[in-house]
Amino acid sequence: MASRRLHLNAFENFSPGNIASGMWRHPQDRSSEYKTIRYWTRLARDLEQAGFDAVFMADVLGILDVYRGGSAEALRTASQVPIDDPLTVVSAMAAVTERLGFAVTLSTSYTHPFLLARSLTSLDHLSEGRVGWNIVTSFLDSAARNLGSGEQLPHDRRYDRADEYLSVTHKLWELSWEDDAVRVDKAAGVYTDPAKVHPLGHHGEFFSVPDPFIAEPSPQRSPLLFQAGSSSRGQRFAAAHAEGVFVHGTRPEALVPVVAGVRAEAARLGRARDSLKTFAVATIVTGETDEIARAKYEDLVAYADYDGAMVQFAGPAGFDVANLDPDLPLGDIDSNGAQFTARFFASADPDRVWTLREVAKYMAVGGMGPTIVGSGQTVADELERWAEVADLDGFNLAYAVRPGTYDDIIRYVVPELRRRGVLPDPAEGRRTLRESLFGEGAARLSPDHPHWRIRL
Numbered sequence: 395m396a397s398r399r400l401h402l403n404a405f406e407n408f409s410p411g412n413i414a415s416g417m418w419r420h421p422q423d424r425s426s427e428y429k430t431i432r433y434w435t436r437l438a439r440d441l442e443q444a445g446f447d448a449v450f451m452a453d454v455l456g457i458l459d460v461y462r463g464g465s466a467e468a469l470r471t472a473s474q475v476p477i478d479d480p481l482t483v484v485s486a487m488a489a490v491t492e493r494l495g496f497a498v499t500l501s502t503s504y505t506h507p508f509l510l511a512r513s514l515t516s517l518d519h520l521s522e523g524r525v526g527w528n529i530v531t532s533f534l535d536s537a538a539r540n541l542g543s544g545e546q547l548p549h550d551r552r553y554d555r556a557d558e559y560l561s562v563t564h565k566l567w568e569l570s571w572e573d574d575a576v577r578v579d580k581a582a583g584v585y586t587d588p589a590k591v592h593p594l595g596h597h598g599e600f601f602s603v604p605d606p607f608i609a610e611p612s613p614q615r616s617p618l619l620f621q622a623g624s625s626s627r628g629q630r631f632a633a634a635h636a637e638g639v640f641v642h643g644t645r646p647e648a649l650v651p652v653v654a655g656v657r658a659e660a661a662r663l664g665r666a667r668d669s670l671k672t673f674a675v676a677t678i679v680t681g682e683t684d685e686i687a688r689a690k691y692e693d694l695v696a697y698a699d700y701d702g703a704m705v706q707f708a709g710p711a712g713f714d715v716a717n718l719d720p721d722l723p724l725g726d727i728d729s730n731g732a733q734f735t736a737r738f739f740a741s742a743d744p745d746r747v748w749t750l751r752e753v754a755k756y757m758a759v760g761g762m763g764p765t766i767v768g769s770g771q772t773v774a775d776e777l778e779r780w781a782e783v784a785d786l787d788g789f790n791l792a793y794a795v796r797p798g799t800y801d802d803i804i805r806y807v808v809p810e811l812r813r814r815g816v817l818p819d820p821a822e823g824r825r826t827l828r829e830s831l832f833g834e835g836a837a838r839l840s841p842d843h844p845h846w847r848i849r850l
């Protein structure tokens with residue numbers, strides 16, 4: 395099998411709990427240190443040395459409060475709460491690294507493009523071009539209640555707003571300031587040449603931004619654009635805007651139509667095949683041998699939290715499962731969300747009867763993504779199989795325990811991937827995030843990107 399090069403990101407968040415609930419109770423877990431700079435700088439150094447491309451920061455703007463009709467269970471089980479602002483850890487990590495990238499999840503539903511563009515430009519300056527934006531449209535009523543107009547926009551309207559949002563940010567990042575606008579000419583007394591800074595004149599359905607951008611262009615100008623969202627509307631959005639697409643599935647076969655769909659749509663928009671990189675989420679439990687890894691997995695499962703899993707399951711699905719019999723098959727639950735989830739898990743194993751209890755077991759260590767258990771060799775085989783079957787360019791690797799999961803991946807899996815030639819040796823010197831994914835010299839948005847068809 396010809397080796398395909400893989401990209402690795404760490405899938406993190408600024409919280410003691412990410413996609414699997416209960417793991418913070420493990421004796422070796424140090425997730426409660428999430429709010430120290432020390433945690434992030436150590437992680438960043440280790441990941442860069444190992445040759446990871448980026449730290450990918452997930453985020454939510456509301457509490458997962460559907461299960462048992464309130465916030466209590468999410469709070470008790472640290473299910474994505476408490477959670478701090480992921481933008482703020484980037485400077486600290488950038489200060490101790492040279493090549494590692496930082497992709498930050500920010501929602502188009504509850505932020506303004508002018509402010510978001512300035513935050514990301516600031517970090518792209520400070521990191522010398524290593525910032526990415528994971529564009530999400532959000533899905534929580536709790537976020538809408540506290541940040542929006544009280545109610546979420548309907549699903550497809552959120553994407554309409556996101557389309558216009560990206561049109562505004564493109565103008566801010568790419569078109570408002572010319573490359574040679576900043577002169578710093580002390581003799582002439584000209585810092586910025588006013589003739590080279592252009593107003594946006596944007597008057598759209600959702601946003602009005604008449605004036606020029608307030609920040610000068612950063613090394614990448616536009617941050618690397620990631621997207622997560624896999625409905626057909628989400629795929630159309632990804633094809634029009636994203637350079638990296640983040641997908642989740644229980645088996646690589648289940649991802650085939652999603653990845654193929656977004657690639658076909660991108661091709662229809664005139665984009666080259668390799669202008670879009672695809673990443674799947676996975677959690678790895680590894681050790682010296684398959685037996686040791688399996689024992690580690692069994693040990694982790696002992697800390698799984700049924701209520702926490704149900705918080706994570708009910709939040710995105712949007713219906714409360716608290717009063718349901720844990721042994722009821724999902725297919726028998728009368729709700730759209732349940733039917734969607736039933737299909738999602740049926741794709742993991744059609745022969746298993748998927749009940750809430752089985753779902754909680756599945757989600758124990760790796761959430762709704764796969765948990766890959768084994769020696770470095772076994773895990774590398776599995777990652778290569780996923781990439782081959784689903785046509786993936788890489789993985790967002792979640793943690794079970796911090797920092798142990800990443801320590802183990804770096805110790806057992808990374809050397810094996812490198813030995814196989816699918817993970818190159820870490821590059822020397824500085825590099826932008828876009829160059830990490832698309833090669834040297836590719837610091838700026840590709841000329842075939844659909845955004846270039848937006849004109850001032």
Ligand SMILES: Cc1cc2nc3c(=O)[nH]c(=O)nc-3n(C[C@H](O)[C@H](O)[C@H](O)COP(=O)(O)O)c2cc1C
Binds near residue numbers: 640
């Ligand atoms: C793999 C994956 C990761 C996601 N990560 C986040 C996240 O960190 N924060 C968030 O608010 N939404 C996240 N989303 C939700 C999406 O932005 C989107 O709101 C949701 O998936 C509904 O869109 P869709 O129907 O197109 O999938 C994620 C979605 C997927 C598929």
